[in-house]
Amino acid sequence: MNVPFIILAIITVVGTAAAMGMRNAVHCVLALTVGLAGVAALYLQLGAQFVGFTQIMVYVGAVAILAVFAIMMTHSPEPAKPPTFSSFWTVGSVVAAAVFAVLAWAIHSSSLATHTLPPQPEVTVQQIGDALMHRFVLPLELMGLLLTAALIGAVVIAMNHREETK
Amino acid sequence: MNLKLNQLDQIFVIVNHWLLGYLPPAVRPLCSSILSIALIIVTFALLFAITTVLERKGLGRIQNRFGPNRVGPCGFLQPIADGIKSLTKEDIVPNPADHAVHFLAPVLLVAAAFMAYAVLPIGRNMILVDLNAGVLYFFAIGSLMELAVFMAGWSSRSKYSLLGAMRAIAQMISYEVPLVLASIVVIMQAGSLSTVSIVNMQATYTGIWPHWFVFTPWGFAGFALFMIAATAESNRSPFDLPEGESEIIAGYYTEYSGFKFALFFLGEYIGMFATSAMAITLFLGGWSAPFSFLTWIPSYFWFFAKLLTIILTFIWVRGTLPRLRMDQLMNLAWEFMLPMTLLNLLTAGVWHFMSAGVLRWLICGAMVVVPCILLSRGLKQRKKFQVRKYHFSE
């Protein structure tokens, strides 16, 4: 329970809660960016440098921009503002609160209380590359295949299929 | 004599240690960081000021006119006048604009631009943080700048801003791919993502020639591709369609005035310096001297000499080449530079596994030059003259 963890946790939770609660969609995505940057900082605090920087590069640098582009393209020009939350928001919040309650109770009552903090593991990028090339080479290749398929699929789905006029 | 030169080289480190000696040991790491950060900000802001006047005078001479020559000797105090002007201008924010995001956009841009300097080795033992994944950190921070550009364009609620922001982001995202791929060649060869070890690997000499990566076929191609992508990433001419004054007023910073505009300017230039410094680190040997008999000159001098050379080249290219159209820009990124970077990767692999000699140079040189010629010939749009088609309205 040290101070950096508390600060980062507050930043992350406030950012993500704002992301889910704000009225303006672009504000939501920007708040999400803050929350995800907080998560990346938590990764750095845990010692996973590579994952932290990859998180910033992929999520903040790509997914957030994709989301704002999508919001801008689906933005109907100056409509009457629809209500922010859907009509059955009570059920949704109750379900989410119940999930959190169950998870928190499970964590609290588990026997994870190891009083000795394990030493900080020294991970170099070389080790990650080594693992990717030897032990995890099959998931790596499958990931390449998946990303190619997703790229082509997203372009085909979102493409403007112009009908041929006479 | 040798000891004196070594001290001159490490003078900043020595002064840092001496100053920290006056502080209790508990706060020493924090104060060391603060000192280094302050020094970096001051140095590169000063470099920004010098670059603005150099650019205006350089462009002026290329265009057969004088640049600014009123303020100070030969106009070199112009940045001070510019700074006072931008500080005293009225800060106009459009009424429908999103005030919070409008305010935060230049702040994020400048913050991200300055954060990139944390992993750049400015001299021997002079780096802010020696991260194990330094190059990855640099590119991750670079992708924050795109978000700032979008925030600026969207929050202004103006057609020019939005259009400029869309174009700018499309350009920056498209050129980020060749930028990263061009640097992966160096990472492959150096075997590490840490900028310090990449520079240390290039700081050795055979005879008088240094082992800079730019003096290999794949390194030269990589350097050229990296510099083109860096020009596009910083929205500089000939890739400055998002901010071209004759096309779109000022693009995504149309609705900014006064100090916020100056902050955008600052952020862009600082980003340009950071990318040039990364190019120097990856390809041009960082702080190492070009010849082995010149190593007595301090390392930071060589770093800034190389940086100034690249900046002058940027200014030269800006004054010389015409602006690229949006579709020409995107075609260049996806159809020319992406295949070239991938082929460059292949070339670097071949270079690594062949034994040293003339044959290696010939084969790798051919592997780089021939696709370049073929791709550029194949992508040249030939003007075809056709019978004119008439479209009548129904």
Add this chain to the structure above:
Amino acid sequence: MNSLQNYLLLSSLLFSIGLAGALIRRNAILVLIGIELMLNAANLNLIAFWRFGPNPAALTGIMFAIFSISIAAAEAAVGLGIILAAYRHSKTTDLDRMNSLRG
């Protein structure tokens, strides 16, 4: 309350916030963002267990998290493509109004 439990609580809080967002919001893109948030919470869980677990040298947690990040990015791209196509068809991103299969 030691460190591992703190991280797990934080990640379950993030997960439930993402779940709440995905269930409550009207805009389809924000539902997708909620899903991304849930994936991030799971990643945080993985990295926390890697750090405090018995065998950090095996790098399993980090690998899992890296693959999860790439899959999440791919899924975000495809999801946003689908939302764009659906918007083009029904002219709205309001999920409460997309409640009939007949276009």
